[in-house]
Every structure is written in structure tokens, then in C-alpha cells.
Amino acid sequence: MVSLSIALTKGRLEQQTTAMLAKAGYGVEKLQNKGRALVFPDTRKDIRYFLVKANDCITYVEHGVADIGIVGKDTLMEGGSDYYEMLDLGIGRCRFICASLPDHNPLTKSGHIKIGSKYPEVTRQYFLNKGKDVEIIKIDGSVELAPILGLCDGIVDIMETGTTLRENGLVVYDTVCPISARAIVNKAAFKLKRPEVMAFLKDLETVKEAENVK
Ligand SMILES: Nc1ncnc2c1ncn2[C@@H]1O[C@H](COP(=O)(O)OP(=O)(O)OP(=O)(O)O)[C@@H](O)[C@H]1O
Ligand SMILES: O=P(O)(O)OC[C@H]1O[C@H](OP(=O)(O)OP(=O)(O)O)[C@H](O)[C@@H]1O
Numbered sequence: 001m002v003s004l005s006i007a008l009t010k011g012r013l014e015q016q017t018t019a020m021l022a023k024a025g026y027g028v029e030k031l032q033n034k035g036r037a038l039v040f041p042d043t044r045k046d047i048r049y050f051l052v053k054a055n056d057c058i059t060y061v062e063h064g065v066a067d068i069g070i071v072g073k074d075t076l077m078e079g080g081s082d083y084y085e086m087l088d089l090g091i092g093r094c095r096f097i098c099a100s101l102p103d104h105n106p107l108t109k110s111g112h113i114k115i116g117s118k119y120p121e122v123t124r125q126y127f128l129n130k131g132k133d134v135e136i137i138k139i140d141g142s143v144e145l146a147p148i149l150g151l152c153d154g155i156v157d158i159m160e161t162g163t164t165l166r167e168n169g170l171v172v173y174d175t176v177c178p179i180s181a182r183a184i185v186n187k188a189a190f191k192l193k194r195p196e197v198m199a200f201l202k203d204l205e206t207v208k209e210a211e212n213v214k
Pocket of ligand 1: 009010011012013053054071072073074075092093094158159160161179180181
């Protein structure tokens with residue numbers, strides 16, 4: 001049996017995660033040159049990686065199929081809690097923002113407001129803390145469209161470069177919180193495979209610190 005199983009989030013985090021693993025000395029060539037395969041043995045260490053959607057990364061870790069998962073803080077904030085969040089990797093940096101059309105600040109609008117988001121729990125918590133009477137409309141993508149078409153008074157979404165908001169004429173009214181990728185660990189694996197888990201996290205932390213020094 002392999003010593004560690006690691007679930008990696010596919011998509012935007014994939015390339016930065018594999019680059020970090022390569023810098024840490026892991027054998028991720030198969031991940032870097034993949035076709036449609038989903039499971040990848042490390043070519044140097046007793047590790048296997050698999051690529052999953054962000055929400056599924058948490059599920060695999062919670063069920064112990066993955067000992068470790070690499071996933072965005074946005075996904076962790078939205079659901080699941082049966083794992084240990086061990087390390088901020090400092091990659092996949094972006095932020096949650098509240099945005100809308102110019103002169104349509106949902107934060108200063110009185111009474112009932114409608115907010116569109118892919119992240120209903122993050123949105124609920126954010127507006128609850130602000131004491132607003134909010135109705136959340138769950139949207140699965142192209143969230144910026146919703147206030148433009150009048151579906152809602154504003155959105156809570158991820159912003160990285162700001163290009164999507166700008167090109168759609170929306171403005172940021174507030175930053176909810178910063179986001180970056182985290183390493184999460186299965187609770188049983190943390191006890192039963194502690195030396196392997198800690199060695200892996202230490203290797204990634206060393207790369208993160210070296211990058212910060214640059
Ligand atoms: N500009 C960005 N937009 C969205 N996510 C980003 C961005 N920059 C970094 N991320 C991080 O990358 C993770 C994966 O995002 P990605 O868009 O690839 O997958 P997704 O949210 O499942 O979307 P899709 O359903 O389009 O595949 C996010 O959860 C977030 O932590
Ligand atoms: O600030 P920017 O650099 O423009 O990035 C932010 C955009 O990227 C994400 O969408 P994504 O591309 O994942 O597509 P989606 O709308 O289908 O979620 C996010 O929801 C924003 O729309």
C-alpha cells in the first residue's frame with residue numbers, strides 16, 4: 001500500500017500545486033504531462049496523487065480516502081469541517097469581494113437585499129455579521145451577470161485580477177476576506193501516519209518560505 005494518498009484540486013490550482021511539489025523534490029512529472037488520467041504515482045516517493053473538483057477534495061479527505069488534500073480556503077469556508085487545516089500554501093491567492101453596479105452599494109441599501117453567489121454560506125455569514133436582511137440566490141457560474149440583468153442587488157464572488165468585474169462594469173464595495181490554497185489532513189491519518197504527513201507538510205512549507213524570501 002502507498003504511504004500517502006493526496007487529493008489535488010484540479011483547475012486553477014493545479015499548475016501552481018504541481019509546481020510547488022516539483023520544487024519540493026516530489027516526482028510529479030506524470031501530473032505535469034497528463035492526458036485524461038486521474039491517478040498519478042509519484043516517480044520518486046511512495047505517494048499517489050489524484051485530481052478532483054474542489055468540493056470533492058474535502059469529501060475524499062473527510063472519508064480518509066485521501067490522507068491530505070490541497071484546496072482553496074473559499075471551498076473550506078463553504079462547507080465541511082471534519083479535517084485538520086494544517087498549512088496555508090500561499091498559492092492560488094485571490095479574495096472574496098462584494099460587488100455590484102456603480103451607485104448600487106448593497107451594503108448601504110436599506111431593507112431586504114438579494115445577493116447572488118456561488119458561495120451561499122460565505123455570503124450568509126458575511127451579511128449576517130453586517131446585520132443585513134439578505135436573501136441569497138445560488139448561482140453556479142458567470143456570477144457577474146446576475147446584478148447586470150437585475151437578478152440581485154449585488155454579488156459575493158472571487159476576484160483575482162479584477163478583469164471580469166471591470167469588463168462587466170461592476171465595482172467592488174468591500175473585501176470579505178483573502179483566499180489562498182490550504183493543505184488539509186484527514187484526522188485519522190494525522191494520528192496513524194504522522195511522520196509521513198508532517199514530512200510532506202514541512203517540505204511544502206520550506207518551498208513557501210523560500211518563495212517568500214525571493
Ligand atoms: N480567479 C479565480 N477565480 C476562481 N478561483 C480561483 C481564482 N484564483 C484562484 N482560485 C482558486 O482556484 C480554485 C479552483 O477554481 P476553479 O475555477 O478551477 O474551479 P471551480 O471553482 O470548481 O470552477 P469550475 O466549475 O469553473 O471548474 C478556487 O476554489 C480558488 O481557491
Ligand atoms: O478577477 P479575475 O481575475 O477576473 O477572476 C475572477 C473570475 O474568475 C472566476 O470565475 P471562473 O473563471 O472560475 O468562471 P465561472 O464564472 O464559471 O465561475 C470568478 O468567479 C470570477 O468570475
